[in-house]
Amino acid sequence: MDPDAAHVRAQKRLVRPLRLTRIGMVAERFVHAFWPVWSILFAVATVVLLGLHETAPLEIAWIIALLALVGSIWFAIAGIRKFRWPSREEAMARLDATLPGNPIQALKDSQAIGTGDEASAAVWAAHLERMAGRAAGAKAVQPDLNLSRRDPFALRYVAATAIAVALLFGSLWHVATVGDVVTGGKVATTAAGPSWEGWIEPPAYTGKPSLYLNDIDGEGIAVPVGSRVTLRLYGEVGALSVDETVSARAGEEVVPASEPSQGFEINQSGRIAILGEGGKAWSIDVLADQPPIISLEGTAEMEANGRMSQPFRAQDDYGVVAGSGVIDLDLAAVERVYGLALAPEPRDPIELDLPMTIAGDRADFVETLVEDFSKHPWVGLPVTITLSAVDAAGQSGQSVPTEMVLPGRRFFEPLAAALIEQRRDLLWARGNGKRVAQVIRAVTHRPDDIIRDGSTFLPLRVALRRLEVGIAAPDGLSADVQEEVAEALWNIAVKIEEGDLSNALERLRRAQDRLSEAIRNGATDEEIAQLMDELREAMQEYMRQLAQQQDPDQQQQLSENTQEITGDQLQEMLDRLQQLMEEGRTAEAQQLLEQLRQMMENMQVTQGQQGQSGQSPGEQAMQGLAETLRDQQGLSDEAFRDLQEQFNPNRGQQGESGENEGRNGDMGRGQSHEGQNGQQPGGQQGQGGNQGRQAQDGQPGEGSLSERQGQLRQRLDSLRQNLPGAGTEQGDAARESLGDAGRAMDRAEDALENDDFAGAIDEQSRAMEAIREGMRNLGEAMAQEQQRQQGGQGQQTGQADGADQRDPLGRRAGTSGSFGTEENLLQGDDIYRRARELLDEIRRRSSDRERPELELDYLERLLDRF
Known part of the structure; x- marks a missing residue:
């Protein structure tokens, strides 16, 4: 192998990368040596192209030019001294340094020893061949153009940016004036005589275009007030002057009429004139x-959920930019009776931001103010509402104060409405605290006669206790306690109004009572529609439960012994009821509602007489959970009694206070306790808050409250283990809810052992809520299981047996086992397809936010249910 041949091949392959590396070194050394020079040249070119030399004084222009010239020469000489043309060897050394093992230098080496040895020569030749291969893969080295160490302030980038701006916005015509500046002569425009330019720029918010005065003759010009006038006078100073009467300037604002550059705003109508050779004059009319003008449109509308919708109209010649509203109490119009007799505590007016239209012109638009004032203490009282609007010029306009009654959520449950009234009185003045406490104490004295939902009794008593403690404080009732109790009363009233009922009959009765109360109080059409929907849903649910609880033999016997009413007839009664209410015929509506109530009560009595058959496992579990819930409520009531006596031991013997009377009249036994006049096993009435009743039917026996709480926890565990519906979504949800209830009971037991009655009451409330949730899930699981069973039975019994099956309304069951139809409308997979189509349509409609609020609420309830 010839070493010279390997060296020659390597040299041929290095020609191109070596040439590119050398060129890069030239560029690198040139940039490092001369970057200050071209930076100065860029700065000078920027000044010339932008015409800055024309406006600068002659002395300043000469100084800048001299500094630029000296600096350029200095840096050019320094760059020439620093610059060295790279040699071929330097380029080859840089290229060789980037390769592993420096193969280019290795190819130049000679064999030092072993030249006569063939083996040594062969090794040396292989080494050269390997180095030649490495050298053949050489690539050009990129030059180092980084100047950050030499230019730490990035002056080169400043110069480059300046020249780019000059090229975009400057003009090459300014180069011609450089000679005039250098010689001290006048610019070319001087030789041509005086000239001028002028513009009128209306305010940006008007949207009107700018006017170029050079193109406008002397006719009248109509411009908005506040328009900006800009004038430029060229030529010898004094050859042209400005005369104007539109700015109304005075004092120091006035500039000499011959000032070359002038600007002012048009504040009044008048005249603008440029006096001198080639001047013009214009007559200015100010617009x-x-x-802005803003006013209410129509009357406020209250939705069923308590939100107020108040349309308003806003107008302005150029557009409204913002709006606000203020609602203040009309104290003179308030009827000062009962809790309103005291002087009200100072309360700031309600301030609102008005919605502005997003699309379209804001010069004239109609929008709707939507707010919910349900929790405000002024709800139901006379107020005045005043709207204001602001335009872009900062001008404001107000509407005429309008009197109205502040709308809010209406409560149809008498107890809920009473609590809301007491809440209003409490927020009206803290001096009403004692009176409010007396009213609440009177309400809770005989809870069974007034409070239908037992779960609200305990929170109401806690709120009462908090209010009484606040009143008895040395400083009186504080604002924090006032707000705390008011919030508690609101939550309790909402719970009473909306209810938490799993029993269909109770839900139906509640819907009927609310509708009857709405008829008496003159509810709005929206409220009537909402209550009618609630009544229809409650009635349908009640009829489904009746149908599920009756077997075919009982239904046949019921149809033979009672008069039937069809679903169509029932629907006609509901439609007739709604029509009477909308027409204002309240007496007839009340009579028809009472007939409907009696009919449903009779139907319930008949159903109750037939329910003597054996119970299914699900029904047994539901009954056991109901009993557990009642016992847990009783324990919670006793804990609350002990909490009261812990703070006030002088109230009387434990368990004998009449204020602690249970729902069924048993002293010290809680809302749901049944006993023999509060007697306990020891024979003494109500002795000791931690003594319980005897164990009956598996219920917790006597012992301390903590022991009875533990027994109740064991019973719940037994019910949870035997709960039906395993493997289904609802069944698993029921088990999870009961598990949460068990853990809350454990915590309540620990709290009772430590005499922490307040903590125990909180945990017992969580346990009761979890049990209710578990009962709801269990009911859904049982309903689904029964539907599947009915579907299977419908395939076996056929048409003959199905013809005799009727529900309490006299409707025959279809072949699928469901009531309310004479035939199957869909078969096979079409059932699921149709169900999916209906669900997709409901979702589509619920996503359309343009639909009425009532419809959206109804669609959301459908999605929550299905």
Whole structure:
């Protein structure tokens, strides 16, 4: 192998990368040596192209030019001294340094020893061949153009940016004036005589275009007030002057009429004139900016959920930019009776931001203010509402104060409405605290006669206790306690109004009561529609439960012994009821509602007489959970009694206070306790808050409250283990809810052992809520299981047996086992396809936010249910 041949091949392959590396070194050394020179040249070119030399004084222009010239020469000489043309060897050394093992230098080496040895020569030749291969893969080295160490302030980038701006916005015509500046002569425009330019720029918010005065003759010009006038006078100073009467300037604002550059705003109508050779004059008419106008459109509408919708209209010649509203109490119009007799505590007016239209012109638009004032203490009281609007010029306009009654959520449950009234009185003045406490204490004295939902009794008593403690404080009732109790009363009233009922009959009765109360109080059409929907849903649910609880033999016997009413007839009664209410015929509506109530009560009595058959496992579990819930409520009531006596031991013997009377009249036994006049096993009435009743039917026996809480926890575990519906979504959800209830009971037991009655009451409330949730899930699981069973039975019994099956309304069961139809409308997979189509349509409609609020609420309830 010839070493010279390997060296020759390597040299041929290095020609191109070596040439490119050398060129890069030239560029690198040139940039490092001369970057200050071209930076100065860029700066000078920027000044010339932008015409800055024309406006600068002659002395300043000469100084800048001299500094630029000296600096360029200095840096050019320094760059020439620093610059060295790279040699071929330097380029080859840089290229060789980038390769592993420096193969280019290795190819130049000679064999030092072993030249006569063939083996040594062969090794040396192989080495050269390997180095030649490495050298053949050489690539050009990129030059190092980084100047950050030499230019730490990035002056080169400043110069480059400046020249780019000059090229975009400057002009090459300014180069011609450089000679005039250098010689001290006048610019070319001087030789041509005086000239001028002028513009009128209306305010940006008007949207009107700028006017170029050079193209406008002397006719009248109409411009908005506040328009900006800019004038430029060229030529010898004094050859042209400005005369104007539109700015109304005075004092120091006035500039000499011959000032070359002038600017002012048009504030009044008048005249603008440029006096001198080639001048012009214009007559200016000012268009005044009118303040915005805003007013209410129609009366406020209250939705069923308590939100107020108040349309308003806003107008302005150029557009409204913002709006606000203020609602203040009309104290003179308030009827000062009962809790309103005291002087009200100072309360700031309600301030609102008005919605502005997003699309379209804001010069004239109609929008709707939507707010919910349900929790405000002024709800139901006379107020005044005043709207204001602001335009872009800062001018404001107000509407005429309008009297109205502040709308809010209406409560149809008498107890809920009473609590809301007491809440209003409490927020009206803290001096009403004692009176509110007396009213609440009177309400809770005989809870069974007034409070239908037992779960609200304990929170109401806690709120009462908090209010009484706040009143008895040395400083009186504080604002924090006032707000805390008011919030508690609101939550309790909402719970009473909306209810938490799993029993269909109770839900139906509640819907009927609310509708009856709405008829008496003159509810709005929206409220009537909402209550009618609630009544229809409650009635349908009640009829489904009746149908599920009756077997075919009982239904046949019921149809033979009672008069039937069809679903169509029932629907006609509901439609007739709604029509009477909408027409204002309240007496007839009340009579028809009472007939409907009696009919449903009779139907319930008949159903109750037939329910003597054996119970299914699900029904047994539901009954066991109901009993557990009642016992847990009783324990919670006793814990609350002990909490009261812990703070006030002088109230009387434990368990004998009449204020602690249970729902069924048993002293010290809680809302749901049944006993023999509060007697306990020891024979003494109500002795000791930690003594319980005897164990009956598997219920917790006597012992301390913590022991009875533990027994109740064991019973719940037994019910949870035997709960039906395993493997289904609802069944698993029921088990999870009961598990949460068990853990809350454990915590309540620990709290009772430590005499922490307040903590125990909180945990017992969580346990009761979890049990209710578990009962709801279990009911859904049982309903689904029964539907599947009915579907299977419908395939076996056929048409003959199905013809005799009727529900309490006299409707025959279809072949699929469901009531309310004479035939199957869909078969096979079409059932699921149709169900999917209906669900997709409901979702589509619920996503359309343009639909009425009532419809959206109804669609959301459908999605929550299905």
